[in-house]
Amino acid sequence: xxxxxxxxxxxxxxxxxxxxxxxxxxxxxxxxxxxxxxxxxxxxxxxxxxxxxxxxxxxxxxxxxxxxxxxxxxxxxxxxxxxxxxxxxxxxxxxxxxxxxxxxxxxxxxxxxxxxxxxxxxxxxxxxxxxxxxxxxxxxxxxxxxxxxxxxxxxxxxxxxxxxxxxxxxxxxxxxxxxxxxxxxxxxxxxxxxxxxxxxxxxxxxxxxxxxxxxxxxxxxxxxxxxxxxxxxxxxxxxxxxxxxxxxxxxxxxxxxxxxxxxxxxxxxxxxxxxxxxxxxxxxxxxxxxxxxxxxxxxxxxxxxxxxxxxxxxxxxxxxxxxxxxxxxxxxxxxxxxxxxxxxxxxxxxxxxxxxxxxxxxxxxxxxxxxxxxxxxxxxxxxxxxxxxxxxxxxxxxxxxxxxxxxxxxxxxxxxxxxxxxxxxxx
Numbered sequence: 568x569x570x571x572x573x574x575x576x577x578x579x580x581x582x583x584x585x586x587x588x589x590x591x592x593x594x595x596x597x598x599x600x601x602x603x604x605x606x607x608x609x610x611x612x613x614x615x616x617x618x619x620x621x622x623x624x625x626x627x628x629x630x631x632x633x634x635x636x637x638x639x640x641x642x643x644x645x646x647x648x649x650x651x652x653x654x655x656x657x658x659x660x661x662x663x664x665x666x667x668x669x670x671x672x673x674x675x676x677x678x679x680x681x682x683x684x685x686x687x688x689x690x691x692x693x694x695x696x697x698x699x700x701x702x703x704x705x706x707x708x709x710x711x712x713x714x715x716x717x718x719x720x721x722x723x724x725x726x727x728x729x730x731x732x733x734x735x736x737x738x739x740x741x742x743x744x745x746x747x748x749x750x751x752x753x754x755x756x757x758x759x760x761x762x763x764x765x766x767x768x769x770x771x772x773x774x775x776x777x778x779x780x781x782x783x784x785x786x787x788x789x790x791x792x793x794x795x796x797x798x799x800x801x802x803x804x805x806x807x808x809x810x811x812x813x814x815x816x817x818x819x820x821x822x823x824x825x826x827x828x829x830x831x832x833x834x835x836x837x838x839x840x841x842x843x844x845x846x847x848x849x850x851x852x853x854x855x856x857x858x859x860x861x862x863x864x865x866x867x868x869x870x871x872x873x874x875x876x877x878x879x880x881x882x883x884x885x886x887x888x889x890x891x892x893x894x895x896x897x898x899x900x901x902x903x904x905x906x907x908x909x910x911x912x913x914x915x916x917x918x919x920x921x922x923x924x925x926x927x928x929x930x931x932x933x934x935x936x937x938x939x940x941x942x943x944x945x946x947x948x949x950x951x952x953x954x955x956x957x958x959x960x961x962x963x964x965x966x967x968x969x970x971x972x973x974x975x976x977x978x979x980x981x982x983x984x985x986x987x988x989x990x991x992x993x994x
Contacts, residue, residue, distance in 0.1 A: 590714035594746060594796040596622045608744065608765060608800050608823070611758060611787060616794025627750075627794045631706050634751045634815050637728050640697060640704070641680045648678040650703055653685065655693040657737045664688060694735030695728040707817075712888060712916055714819065719884035721822040728815050729754065734808040738780050739772040744801050744821040749791040752814035754807045758787035761802035767825075772804075779804055791816070824883045832879045833871060841867045888916040890933075893984050901988040902981045907959040907970050910989040911977060913951065917985060921947060930985070937983055939976075942967050946976055955989055 591599035596619040598612060606612040616626045640646040653660045665688055667681035689695060701711035701724045711722040729735050740761065747756075759780055763770050772779055791797060791807075799805060801823075807814075837844050843863035849855060891914060901909065921944065922929045922936075928944040930937040939947065946965035950956055958973035968976065980986045 596624050612798040614796045628748045652696050653693045692733040697726040700724045715888045721887045723820040725818045729809045738804050738806040740802050742766050742768050745799050746819040747797040748817040749795045750815040752812040754814040755790045756807045757785045759804040766802050885918045890916040910955050911986040912955045914987050
């Protein structure tokens with residue numbers, strides 16, 4: 568069964584108000600426009616590779632991952648546990664059965680991949696799970712960072728490599744939404760509606776008993792082929808099995824911020840706003856005024872203004888996108904070779920803001936503050952608002968600085984890792 572949408576026909580990049588290169592458009596083509604309104608947290612969305620190709624998109628996901636990458640990561644790259652594991656029939660195999668020991672420097676390691684053990688377990692029907700590749704595999708790290716920026720929610724990636732005629736996990740639900748991208752081979756998916764609507768971590772599948780499906784007919788019963796993409800809201804029961812072909816697929820976990828998270832953030836500051844909520848609890852023999860507490864909490868919540876809530880939401884969204892790594896050699900080379908026409912760009916995922924002080928302006932970073940003379944503010948605003956810039960462009964945008972001043976400023980921002988070199992311009 569193929570779940571289709573009524574989305575308008577559009578180029579793959581023109582979806583959901585996204586900029587060119589939209590990760591959602593990369594996965595779902597024009598149908599991504601319907602995801603926020605018709606599918607998010609609500610209903611699955613399945614888009615076949617052929618649908619994307621008809622809209623001018625790619626047929627595959629080989630730019631993100633490939634079957635060859637599995638052998639590379641478990642072979643010469645020596646990916647360490649817990650970044651890989653093996654499961655069979657829903658149970659993890661003993662780590663000693665697929666890892667080996669080795670010495671690095673003067674340290675004994677015991678968590679390296681044992682290619683012989685992995686091959687034996689895989690031939691015996693075990694699934695290889697490569698975990699959290701958004702932290703270790705550059706194409707997926709960049710894709711997840713861009714997807715998190717588009718969605719405003721944190722993302723993670725696992726890869727599942729299932730041999731022919733095998734099933735890694737029994738029917739279960741996830742406590743986060745997922746995007747499944749079929750990379751290689753074919754896999755038969757069976758999907759049922761939720762038993763628990765939008766479950767959280769404290770509501771795992773195990774609470775549903777040994778048979779969560781309970782004989783119900785599936786809503787989706789289909790085979791995913793290379794290039795197919797599937798979105799599943801959290802709570803939807805699913806299982807997947809291979810037939811005569813092995814399967815490699817990506818599962819991108821969307822770790823959504825909920826209104827409960829925002830409420831938690833708001834409550835953390837409640838004591839600053841309401842004296843009744845700052846009062847200590849009575850001593851054990853005293854009267855516990857639950858009704859008074861409830862009234863104070865309701866009054867505080869009623870007075871919580873929209874702007875405060877929006878600030879809390881924006882803080883969560885900003886925190887969903889991790890700062891991209893800094894290349895220490897490229898960064899140092901750029902600082903040393905910086906010239907008037909050297910192009911630099913903002914570091915993606917780095918949260919910054921400007922704050923005025925007495926005769927100074929502070930650049931506020933997640934872990935520190937960097938002070939500049941107050942007259943530098945127009946130049947800083949130009950840098951933070953520009954996709955790319957150069958010392959010459961900074962001097963042109965902020966008349967108080969000449970090119971020499973701009974070189975000093977941008978060297979400082981490079982050393983603070985606020986700016987990075989544009990690809991191909993570092994030495």
